[in-house]
Amino acid sequence: MSQQPARAAVIRDVARLAGVSHQTVSRVLNNHPSVREETRERVLRAVTQLNFRPNAMARGLAGRRSRVIGVVSFDTLLYGPAATLLGLERAARRAGYGVSIVALEQLDRAGVAEAVDRLAEQSVAGVVIIAPLMTAAAAVHSLPTGVPAVVVESDAGGDLPTVSVDQVAGARLAVEHLLALGHRTVWHLSGPQGWLEARDRVDGWRQALEAAGRPVPPVLPGDWSPRSGYEAGLRLAGQTEVTAVFCANDQQALGMLRALHERAVRVPEDISVVGFDDIPEAAFLSPPLTTVRQDFDEVGRRCLAALLDLFGGNGAAAPVRHPRVPPSLVVRASSGPPPPGR
Amino acid sequence: MSQQPARAAVIRDVARLAGVSHQTVSRVLNNHPSVREETRERVLRAVTQLNFRPNAMARGLAGRRSRVIGVVSFDTLLYGPAATLLGLERAARRAGYGVSIVALEQLDRAGVAEAVDRLAEQSVAGVVIIAPLMTAAAAVHSLPTGVPAVVVESDAGGDLPTVSVDQVAGARLAVEHLLALGHRTVWHLSGPQGWLEARDRVDGWRQALEAAGRPVPPVLPGDWSPRSGYEAGLRLAGQTEVTAVFCANDQQALGMLRALHERAVRVPEDISVVGFDDIPEAAFLSPPLTTVRQDFDEVGRRCLAALLDLFGGNGAAAPVRHPRVPPSLVVRASSGPPPPGR
DNA sequence: CAGTCGAATGTGACCGATAACATCGAGGCC
DNA sequence: GGCCTCGATGTTATCGGTCACATTCGACTG
Numbered sequence: 001m002s003q004q005p006a007r008a009a010v011i012r013d014v015a016r017l018a019g020v021s022h023q024t025v026s027r028v029l030n031n032h033p034s035v036r037e038e039t040r041e042r043v044l045r046a047v048t049q050l051n052f053r054p055n056a057m058a059r060g061l062a063g064r065r066s067r068v069i070g071v072v073s074f075d076t077l078l079y080g081p082a083a084t085l086l087g088l089e090r091a092a093r094r095a096g097y098g099v100s101i102v103a104l105e106q107l108d109r110a111g112v113a114e115a116v117d118r119l120a121e122q123s124v125a126g127v128v129i130i131a132p133l134m135t136a137a138a139a140v141h142s143l144p145t146g147v148p149a150v151v152v153e154s155d156a157g158g159d160l161p162t163v164s165v166d167q168v169a170g171a172r173l174a175v176e177h178l179l180a181l182g183h184r185t186v187w188h189l190s191g192p193q194g195w196l197e198a199r200d201r202v203d204g205w206r207q208a209l210e211a212a213g214r215p216v217p218p219v220l221p222g223d224w225s226p227r228s229g230y231e232a233g234l235r236l237a238g239q240t241e242v243t244a245v246f247c248a249n250d251q252q253a254l255g256m257l258r259a260l261h262e263r264a265v266r267v268p269e270d271i272s273v274v275g276f277d278d279i280p281e282a283a284f285l286s287p288p289l290t291t292v293r294q295d296f297d298e299v300g301r302r303c304l305a306a307l308l309d310l311f312g313g314n315g316a317a318a319p320v321r322h323p324r325v326p327p328s329l330v331v332r333a334s335s336g337p338p339p340p341g342r
Numbered sequence: 343m344s345q346q347p348a349r350a351a352v353i354r355d356v357a358r359l360a361g362v363s364h365q366t367v368s369r370v371l372n373n374h375p376s377v378r379e380e381t382r383e384r385v386l387r388a389v390t391q392l393n394f395r396p397n398a399m400a401r402g403l404a405g406r407r408s409r410v411i412g413v414v415s416f417d418t419l420l421y422g423p424a425a426t427l428l429g430l431e432r433a434a435r436r437a438g439y440g441v442s443i444v445a446l447e448q449l450d451r452a453g454v455a456e457a458v459d460r461l462a463e464q465s466v467a468g469v470v471i472i473a474p475l476m477t478a479a480a481a482v483h484s485l486p487t488g489v490p491a492v493v494v495e496s497d498a499g500g501d502l503p504t505v506s507v508d509q510v511a512g513a514r515l516a517v518e519h520l521l522a523l524g525h526r527t528v529w530h531l532s533g534p535q536g537w538l539e540a541r542d543r544v545d546g547w548r549q550a551l552e553a554a555g556r557p558v559p560p561v562l563p564g565d566w567s568p569r570s571g572y573e574a575g576l577r578l579a580g581q582t583e584v585t586a587v588f589c590a591n592d593q594q595a596l597g598m599l600r601a602l603h604e605r606a607v608r609v610p611e612d613i614s615v616v617g618f619d620d621i622p623e624a625a626f627l628s629p630p631l632t633t634v635r636q637d638f639d640e641v642g643r644r645c646l647a648a649l650l651d652l653f654g655g656n657g658a659a660a661p662v663r664h665p666r667v668p669p670s671l672v673v674r675a676s677s678g679p680p681p682p683g684r
Numbered sequence: 685c686a687g688t689c690g691a692a693t694g695t696g697a698c699c700g701a702t703a704a705c706a707t708c709g710a711g712g713c714c
Numbered sequence: 715g716g717c718c719t720c721g722a723t724g725t726t727a728t729c730g731g732t733c734a735c736a737t738t739c740g741a742c743t744g
Contacts, residue, residue: 010730
């Protein structure tokens with residue numbers, strides 16, 4: 001047995017051992033067609049024997065492309081962004097790509113631009129921007145570098161490919177479900193100003209009500225936090241005309257459930273509550289929460305597909321607006337028919 | 343005005359514009375001391391003018407080191423891992439490092455080894471392994487590559503530097519707080535088998551009770567989920583001798599609070615509940631949750647520091663066991679003195 | 685049977701940076 | 715003044731791959 005080599009094996013070591021040129025080894029590594037089967041096997045054997053790993057930097061330098069994509073994300077402690085990141089990583093891994101992340105401290109134009117810059121410096125092949133605030137969407141317009149980019153949850157008229165869940169449709173699903181149960185109208189606890197998802201969910205809610213010719217109650221302002229749901233819940237508990245509430249996310253719905261319970265308002269007998277996201281906890285709340293599920297894995301997959309598309313030549317050719325991912329309603333125990341009297 | 347260059351500027355373009363050799367540009371970029379002040383400024387001006395960004399791959403290839411660290415993580419949808427990742431990214435960014443992630447689908451020996459391999463292929467400078475299960479801790483022993491590595495939350499006797507929060511101390515804080523309030527003993531709803539944190543919190547809980555000479559009730563088994571907290575809560579609500587419960591994480595505590603509320607057990611008047619983690623929701627539960635806060639940012643910072651230490655030469659020299667990060671108790675409304683009768 | 689084609693393989697340049705060594709003056713010392 | 719040192723800069727090799735082109739050789743064509 002020879003001693004463990006001090007340095008990792010390189011392509012020329014493999015070539016020597018297999019008795020071929022380094023270029024032939026390169027061909028085998030890249031699945032080039034014109035290599036004899038026997039030669040390919042000999043090379044692969046040498047690769048295994050030396051435990052050879054191609055050096056990504058040399059590869060990227062020579063080929064002017066890397067196998068890493070960059071992700072710019074904001075507030076990865078929230079369920080949505082975290083789940084999207086996870087889905088993206090999974091898809092990228094399957095496609096043989098690595099994932100490099102930059103978390104934004106704050107979502108302004110300079111922040112996004114700087115984050116993309118930082119990733120460009122790492123020579124990523126492309127970037128995905130998960131930055132669902134309007135200010136960030138604006139920043140995306142003026143991306144400095146020539147890096148292929150895909151944006152999640154932003155339809156702010158950018159010229160970049162966009163992947164997003166159809167928030168409007170999701171909100172309509174929730175409202176239509178409640179109307180179908182017999183509720184006269186549905187109240188809405190919204191997400192914070194400035195978030196695209198929040199705006200779209202308000203739109204969908206309003207559209208569904210107007211389409212059914214129902215009165216549109218004033219929007220209750222929330223900020224994604226359970227506390228804002230709790231506070232809104234305390235207020236609603238006093239209003240006897242309220243029979244159904246659509247919360248812009250599950251955490252707010254969680255706070256609302258607690259508030260209603262505290263005030264002895266029964267869910268769903270007195271008031272129905274519907275959330276948005278289907279966080280892991282949703283099924284275990286009391287009562288289990290009816291909510292709108294977003295397929296974040298699918299979002300991740302589509303981001304990667306869009307990016308690979310971009311790599312495949314048509315740089316500025318077709319700024320395809322990809323179809324939005326359809327959300328789905330998950331009916332659990334927190335929604336039901338309105339109380340008989342109302 | 344000249345046209346925007348088709349390709350990004352490289353170091354020789356800068357050299358030409360500044361009227362120096364490319365090596366001098368390199369010296370300026372790397373803050374080499376022996377460059378005349380005037381020359382340095384001229385180069386920097388050219389860098390700005392051409393919007394030059396050094397190519398990370400060329401840099402890494404030539405210097406045999408990259409400015410990217412890899413992170414292997416598991417279940418980034420849980421608060422702890424997500425927060426640690428975020429803290430690490432922040433620290434890395436400040437130190438001029440990028441962060442590349444690989445999420446594990448399942449935590450076995452092969453998975454961890456493969457993830458590290460994948461990162462090694464990306465030529466990362468080092469890796470941080472956030473894999474707080476015992477099986478993963480075992481895998482860490484047999485890391486294939488010669489990559490500098492740091493492990494989070496694992497003390498399984500590996501020869502790798504380890505960063506972790508002192509879970510035992512955290513659990514003791516919680517229990518001692520409850521005992522100081524006058525409780526005779528404290529029950530414990532644990533995390534899932536196989537998790538190092540879960541084991542350590544059980545240990546700390548038991549130690550605190552034994553140190554005070556109190557009876558040690560049987561451990562209630564949980565799995566981090568709110569449901570397991572809910573179910574345990576329903577069971578405890580029937581047992582009048584229980585006055586205080588220490589839950590191994592906040593989600594379980596959340597489920598328990600709900601169960602107790604349903605059964606008309608008042609918190610903290612009848613039963614005190616303490617959690618672990620201090621998730622963002624903890625302060626907004628009803629009642630606001632007393633819990634043990636972990637400083638995940640600090641964990642991230644220390645991981646990076648340990649890694650930079652490793653880069654700084656002493657590869658296998660000193661497998662320093664870094665001091666554990668101290669947790670802190672956050673007292674809120676969910677804990678109080680036991681009911682008078684007991 | 686010479687000429688052509690294409691599959692299989694080899695040779696050398698090149699990607700864009702850093703490392704190692706060379707060079708060239710200016711100043712200090714004996 | 716010659717020699718040495720050291721600061722400032724330039725020249726060339728090098729990292730580990732891929733790309734473009736050259737070469738070889740057997741098969742097919744007219």
